[in-house]
Amino acid sequence: MSLLSVRDLTVKFAMRDQTVTALNGISFDLAKGERLGIVGESGAGKSITGFSLMNLLSRPGYIDTGKILFEGEDVVQMNDKRLRNLRGNRMAMIFQDPMVTLNPVLTIGQQMIETLMAHRKLSHEEARQIAIVKLREVYIPSPEERLEQYPHELSGGMRQRIIIAIALLLDPQLIIADEPTTALDVTIQADIMELMLELCQSNQVGLILITHDLGVVSQMTERTLVMYAGRIIESGRTREIINDPQHPYTQGLINALPQQTVPGQRLKQIPGNMPGLASIPAGCAFNPRCKYATDLCRSRVPEAVHYGGVEVACHEVQRLNSDEDRQEARA
Amino acid sequence: MSDAKTDRPLLEIKNLEKRFDLDQGFLETLKFKQGKIVRESRSVHAVNNISLEARKGEALCVVGESGCGKSTVARLVAGLLTPSAGEIHYGGQRIDNLPRAGMQPLRKKIQMIFQNPYASLNPRMTIRQALEEPVRHHYPNASAAEVRDKVTEVMLSVGVDPSWAKRYPHEFSGGQRQRIAIARALTVDPEFIIADEPISALDVSIQAQVLNLMLEAKESRGLTYLFITHDLSVVEHFGTRVAVLYLGSVCEVADTATLFSSPKHPYTRALLSAVPQLKDDRPNHIRLKGEIPTPINLPKGCPFQSRCAFADARCKSEKPKAIHQPDGSMVACHAVEEDRLDAVAAG
Numbered sequence: 001m002s003l004l005s006v007r008d009l010t011v012k013f014a015m016r017d018q019t020v021t022a023l024n025g026i027s028f029d030l031a032k033g034e035r036l037g038i039v040g041e042s043g044a045g046k047s048i049t050g051f052s053l054m055n056l057l058s059r060p061g062y063i064d065t066g067k068i069l070f071e072g073e074d075v076v077q078m079n080d081k082r083l084r085n086l087r088g089n090r091m092a093m094i095f096q097d098p099m100v101t102l103n104p105v106l107t108i109g110q111q112m113i114e115t116l117m118a119h120r121k122l123s124h125e126e127a128r129q130i131a132i133v134k135l136r137e138v139y140i141p142s143p144e145e146r147l148e149q150y151p152h153e154l155s156g157g158m159r160q161r162i163i164i165a166i167a168l169l170l171d172p173q174l175i176i177a178d179e180p181t182t183a184l185d186v187t188i189q190a191d192i193m194e195l196m197l198e199l200c201q202s203n204q205v206g207l208i209l210i211t212h213d214l215g216v217v218s219q220m221t222e223r224t225l226v227m228y229a230g231r232i233i234e235s236g237r238t239r240e241i242i243n244d245p246q247h248p249y250t251q252g253l254i255n256a257l258p259q260q261t262v263p264g265q266r267l268k269q270i271p272g273n274m275p276g277l278a279s280i281p282a283g284c285a286f287n288p289r290c291k292y293a294t295d296l297c298r299s300r301v302p303e304a305v306h307y308g309g310v311e312v313a314c315h316e317v318q319r320l321n322s323d324e325d326r327q328e329a330r331a
Numbered sequence: 332m333s334d335a336k337t338d339r340p341l342l343e344i345k346n347l348e349k350r351f352d353l354d355q356g357f358l359e360t361l362k363f364k365q366g367k368i369v370r371e372s373r374s375v376h377a378v379n380n381i382s383l384e385a386r387k388g389e390a391l392c393v394v395g396e397s398g399c400g401k402s403t404v405a406r407l408v409a410g411l412l413t414p415s416a417g418e419i420h421y422g423g424q425r426i427d428n429l430p431r432a433g434m435q436p437l438r439k440k441i442q443m444i445f446q447n448p449y450a451s452l453n454p455r456m457t458i459r460q461a462l463e464e465p466v467r468h469h470y471p472n473a474s475a476a477e478v479r480d481k482v483t484e485v486m487l488s489v490g491v492d493p494s495w496a497k498r499y500p501h502e503f504s505g506g507q508r509q510r511i512a513i514a515r516a517l518t519v520d521p522e523f524i525i526a527d528e529p530i531s532a533l534d535v536s537i538q539a540q541v542l543n544l545m546l547e548a549k550e551s552r553g554l555t556y557l558f559i560t561h562d563l564s565v566v567e568h569f570g571t572r573v574a575v576l577y578l579g580s581v582c583e584v585a586d587t588a589t590l591f592s593s594p595k596h597p598y599t600r601a602l603l604s605a606v607p608q609l610k611d612d613r614p615n616h617i618r619l620k621g622e623i624p625t626p627i628n629l630p631k632g633c634p635f636q637s638r639c640a641f642a643d644a645r646c647k648s649e650k651p652k653a654i655h656q657p658d659g660s661m662v663a664c665h666a667v668e669e670d671r672l673d674a675v676a677a678g
Binding site (some may be wrong): 041042155156157158185186187188189190191193194212213214215216218219242243252253254256257258259261263264266267268269270271273274 | 547618619622
């Protein structure tokens with residue numbers, strides 16, 4: 001049985017004059033200890049997916065239909081008490097900006113000990129000892145002193161390590177990390193990525209990594225979902241997706257990276273913008289930006305089909321593969 | 332005569348320094364130490380003795396991590412900040428000490444593009460007003476029709492639909508706004524563009540669009556760029572020369588191809604190895620110990636010594652000077668100078 005199984009999840013936002021669909025029937029599975037990447041550009045619905053998994057959506061957003069089975073139990077149907085037990089304890093979340101996640105008026109120690117004591121029957125001293133062990137696990141030097149410090153006294157990299165330590169406090173089975181390294185410098189980002197990889201592997205913790213950075217996904221995850229305008233348009237093993245993407249959007253995204261072009265040459269850009277939620281085009285949402293789009297693409301939403309080692313939601317995937325440019329790009 | 336002119340770089344930065352005082356007033360500088368009241372003022376050493384040059388038609392990229400002083404360099408060159416010491420020359424003329432009026436003609440030649448297109452356009456001005464304002468300011472004698480024609484021409488050249496002119500910035504996406512910001516910089520026909528992280532706030536597919544636009548403008552208008560970024564893959568693509576900054580000092584300056592094929596400074600090497608690679612799944616980066624020290628009370632010696640695996644006694648006491656390398660790059664590192672780096676790696 002998989003650790004997490006999402007089925008036909010649809011999330012809507014009730015705005016004053018209309019209801020928009022942010023997630024449109026997404027389904028995926030995550031095995032125990034598996035690392036999954038969710039990539040896409042802003043507005044694709046990747047963060048909403050992360051929030052929904054923990055049932056953290058707040059008004060005007062709501063889960064319209066679908067199931068989120070975590071260890072066989074539907075998160076959507078859980079009452080508040082069950083949810084409190086789920087969050088932090090079995091599933092933890094790491095956000096982009098550590099300064100927003102940490103409470104600025106409490107010391108690191110207070111925040112860690114409070115979390116532990118809220119979930120476990122522990123004395124203050126026992127909780128403190130666990131906090132020190134966890135800080136050591138994330139390579140924080142002199143953890144006893146750090147417990148007495150406030151978030152503003154620490155650097156960005158250090159804060160993100162502490163967030164990871166807090167996420168691991170209660171030994172969850174799954175960590176959802178939403179752009180965990182985007183706000184950090186490259187050298188610090190590399191350290192944090194290595195740390196997360198090491199901790200996930202040694203503790204058999206599942207990871208859902210939400211990011212826009214294909215390089216990060218490539219180094220951190222085993223499987224990847226590519227999202228566009230609230231749908232999963234391509235999914236499969238990360239290696240397959242990076243080396244041989246099938247969906248024109250995924251191809252465009254990878255080809256648009258500067259390292260894919262000879263320096264000084266024009267980058268291969270994708271024309272246009274991601275549509276807003278209120279104006280998602282009929283049929284395949286990518287069709288106005290896609291050079292392969294046909295009448296079928298403009299009228300019917302493509303179903304995911306198995307092709308070339310991945311699942312891809314594109315009507316034209318076969319024709320696209322016989323395309324000359326594409327053959328050339330691969331060679 | 333004309334040869335001498337073309338030989339001289341368009342932009343020359345000589346021994347530039349910028350300090351920001353933390354203790355502003357007299358009372359703030361008073362400190363109580365060992366039973367006595369002493370005067371002591373602390374300052375952030377944002378830029379320390381930086382020398383750089385950019386030739387006409389070049390795209391000089393300045394890279395580094397947060398706090399390395401790259402944006403301060405951009406602002407100093409644009410004349411938005413006054414240097415604490417050092418000189419900036421543009422086209423043979425010293426520009427860092429010019430009075431306001433003397434700066435006017437240069438503001439037309441040097442334009443700036445900022446990171447956040449949401450903050451750099453006035454929300455209460457229509458696109459037309461925002462684009463016409465700089466033209467009116469720099470060409471006070473131009474007729475309304477001339478101004479309008481100029482703006483329309485620039486809008487077309489950067490892919491901004493002239494029918495957008497009546498709309499306000501909030502009606503556009505980030506990528507479109509950045510296009511408009513670029514159009515605004517180009518309306519006065521500048522020679523030199525300072526771009527401070529112009530694509531960092533944009534999505535990948537939009538980054539490519541904006542970068543292409545900037546490359547096209549460089550070709551068609553013969554622009555010279557000072558491009559500030561933290562993203563090394565963009566540098567490799569866009570830059571002709573690169574300066575790597577660390578804690579307000581230049582570590583290495585080299586042609587882009589040279590820097591990426593044979594980085595010399597230990598920091599440059601660490602920085603390059605830290606970029607997440609798409610196709611190579613072994614994260615094999617050079618781990619740096621510790622974190623960037625604060626630029627208040629800088630350590631003596633090399634600014635990078637606290638994190639450098641090759642640091643020795645000399646690095647702790649003497650600040651390395653930038654030294655010319657056989658391949659044309661400039662590297663400020665004692666270990667490189669003494670040829671200690673590769674000896675250690677080989678042994």
